[in-house]
Amino acid sequence: xxxxxxxxxxxxxxxxxxxxxxxxxxxxxxxxxxxxxxxxxxxxxxxxxxxxxxxxxxxxxxxxxxxxxxxxxxxxxxxxxxxxxxxxxxxxxxxxxxxxxxxxxxxxxxxxxxxxxxxxxxxxxxxxxxxxxxxxxxxxxxxxxxxxxxxxxxxxxxxxxxxxxxxxxxxxxxxxxxxxxxxxxxxxxxxxxxxxxxxxxxxxxxxxxxxxxxxxxxxxxxxxxxxxxxxxxxxxxxxxxxxxxxxxxxxxxxxxxxxxxxxxxxxxxxxxxxxxxxx
Amino acid sequence: xxxxxxxxxxxxxxxxxxxxxxxxxxxxxxxxxxxxxxxxxxxxxxxxxxxxxxxxxxxxxxxxxxxxxxxxxxxxxxxxxxxxxxxxxxxxxxxxxxxxxxxxxxxxxxxxxxxxxxxxxxxxxxxxxxxxxxxxxxxxxxxxxxxxxxxxxxxxxxxxxxxxxxxxxxxxxxxxxxxxxxxxxxxxxxxxxxxxxxxxxxxxxxxxxxxxxxxxxxxxxxxxxxxxxxxxxxxxxxxxxxxxxxxxxxxxxxxxxxxxxxxxx
Numbered sequence: 001x002x003x004x005x006x007x008x009x010x011x012x013x014x015x016x017x018x019x020x021x022x023x024x025x026x027x028x029x030x031x032x033x034x035x036x037x038x039x040x041x042x043x044x045x046x047x048x049x050x051x052x053x054x055x056x057x058x059x060x061x062x063x064x065x066x067x068x069x070x071x072x073x074x075x076x077x078x079x080x081x082x083x084x085x086x087x088x089x090x091x092x093x094x095x096x097x098x099x100x101x102x103x104x105x106x107x108x109x110x111x112x113x114x115x116x117x118x119x120x121x122x123x124x125x126x127x128x129x130x131x132x133x134x135x136x137x138x139x140x141x142x143x144x145x146x147x148x149x150x151x152x153x154x155x156x157x158x159x160x161x162x163x164x165x166x167x168x169x170x171x172x173x174x175x176x177x178x179x180x181x182x183x184x185x186x187x188x189x190x191x192x193x194x195x196x197x198x199x200x201x202x203x204x205x206x207x208x209x210x211x212x213x214x215x216x217x218x219x220x221x222x223x224x225x226x227x228x229x230x231x232x233x234x235x236x237x238x239x240x241x242x243x244x245x246x247x248x249x250x251x252x253x254x255x256x257x258x259x260x261x262x263x264x265x266x267x268x269x270x271x272x273x274x275x276x277x278x279x
Numbered sequence: 280x281x282x283x284x285x286x287x288x289x290x291x292x293x294x295x296x297x298x299x300x301x302x303x304x305x306x307x308x309x310x311x312x313x314x315x316x317x318x319x320x321x322x323x324x325x326x327x328x329x330x331x332x333x334x335x336x337x338x339x340x341x342x343x344x345x346x347x348x349x350x351x352x353x354x355x356x357x358x359x360x361x362x363x364x365x366x367x368x369x370x371x372x373x374x375x376x377x378x379x380x381x382x383x384x385x386x387x388x389x390x391x392x393x394x395x396x397x398x399x400x401x402x403x404x405x406x407x408x409x410x411x412x413x414x415x416x417x418x419x420x421x422x423x424x425x426x427x428x429x430x431x432x433x434x435x436x437x438x439x440x441x442x443x444x445x446x447x448x449x450x451x452x453x454x455x456x457x458x459x460x461x462x463x464x465x466x467x468x469x470x471x472x473x474x475x476x477x478x479x480x481x482x483x484x485x486x487x488x489x490x491x492x493x494x495x496x497x498x499x500x501x502x503x504x505x506x507x508x509x510x511x512x513x514x515x516x517x518x519x520x521x522x523x524x525x526x527x528x529x530x531x532x533x534x535x536x537x538x539x540x541x542x543x544x
Contacts, residue, residue, distance in 0.1 A: 056504060
């Protein structure tokens with residue numbers, strides 16, 4: 001597998017007088033086509049880390065490599081072409097006055113000819129199921145719809161990596177599910193690598209690998225199954241307990257013995273019905 | 280809050296005027312405001328009124344909207360008209376009471392001023408009701424383009440305008456939210472004397488400012504992440520298209536101007 005993002009020993013302080021750096025000696029890499037989730041409590045440096053990847057933040061020391069290019073002043077715009085970011089607040093990242101203008105914004109920046117732009121805008125809107133809203137103004141869209149437009153804006157740019165910086169945290173459950181589904185579909189169709197920063201358990205569960213951050217340091221790394229089997233400790237990591245874990249905890253309180261390793265919802269159902277039929 | 284603001288509101292439609300190029304409408308409205316000052320007798324005002332009413336009819340928008348556009352300014356208009364009537368000296372005096380003189384010329388002047396105000400408001404209302412704010416910014420950008428030669432940052436002005444317009448409804452919503460939140464904590468808006476009213480505005484204004492700063496920062500980050508590096512080397516998604524209709528409207532305006540010159544005394 002080819003590496004698409006590699007961070008080596010990144011350290012960053014927002015302010016020279018800060019006692020504790022926002023990022024301390026962080027290293028990790030993401031392979032092509034992977035979906036990696038970064039979790040951690042508030043203030044653990046997750047968002048700072050995301051901004052380092054496309055050069056919105058210039059680290060004090062360490063190296064960032066994206067798609068084989070070293071991040072420096074010369075390469076920063078080519079790297080930004082490869083990395084698409086969706087931010088938290090759907091209102092504050094909507095630049096255009098209508099949906100189609102917003103999707104076109106990134107293409108305009110790249111100087112794409114108008115005819116091609118029209119095709120790409122329509123295609124991208126079609127992919128996120130927002131084509132019929134093309135003429136709408138942002139004030140008349142729901143939060144989830146605005147985030148889907150933000151995703152379309154990135155899909156139109158055809159990047160290699162999509163970063164979701166708590167992109168679903170301000171949405172209702174329905175909007176959250178909508179956006180996640182869209183990201184999954186787009187990822188499969190366009191063979192993207194996804195890096196999602198999240199507190200949402202479902203979003204973390206969708207990942208192939210989870211990285212856990214705390215106090216600016218990377219403290220854990222593993223598959224969702226490994227991370228979720230930490231049980232109660234997950235809350236400290238800034239995540240909710242997955243539903244099967246919560247069920248196991250309640251069953252334990254009732255004096256029932258439960259398996260120690262993490263089970264998905266289906267796994268839990270299997271375990272439950274086999275144990276009941278054995279009784 | 281939004282419903283009361285007729286000014287600057289756009290009403291979607293598919294009339295002849297709706298389909299005109301925004302540049303035509305903007306230039307037309309500006310040109311109209313200039314030439315209305317040429318009108319100085321009955322016959323020329325009749326021509327102008329007929330022209331504006333025809334334009335209103337062509338928009339296919341309920342005339343009520345136009346009347347509503349005049350309403351907020353009616354006191355200002357009446358005030359000016361009364362001043363004109365009372366303080367224009369003339370030959371044919373109809374009524375005299377101490378220093379107050381009402382002459383035929385004064386009355387006529389008053390009526391003309393009234394018509395001038397109403398026609399200008401009607402014309403600008405036609406512009407705003409039939410043109411999307413966005414197209415209007417495109418038109419402004421186009422018309423400002425010659426000034427780029429004297430170092431006017433045309434692209435930046437256009438970008439600021441379109442971002443400002445896009446955030447108007449968002450900020451309106453937020454204003455209302457903050458107002459309600461502050462009301463829930465016991466602040467009375469619009470009550471008491473002027474000093475108290477001003478003081479009540481502070482808990483609205485400061486959070487609004489602070490949140491605008493945050494918004495601006497987040498927006499700037501998002502723009503940069505999407506590859507925005509200034510006006511240079513950008514292409515445009517929106518394009519204005521000049522058609523035969525637009526030329527026809529321009530010709531009509533030219534004819535109207537000539538007519539006014541002929542009718543002028």
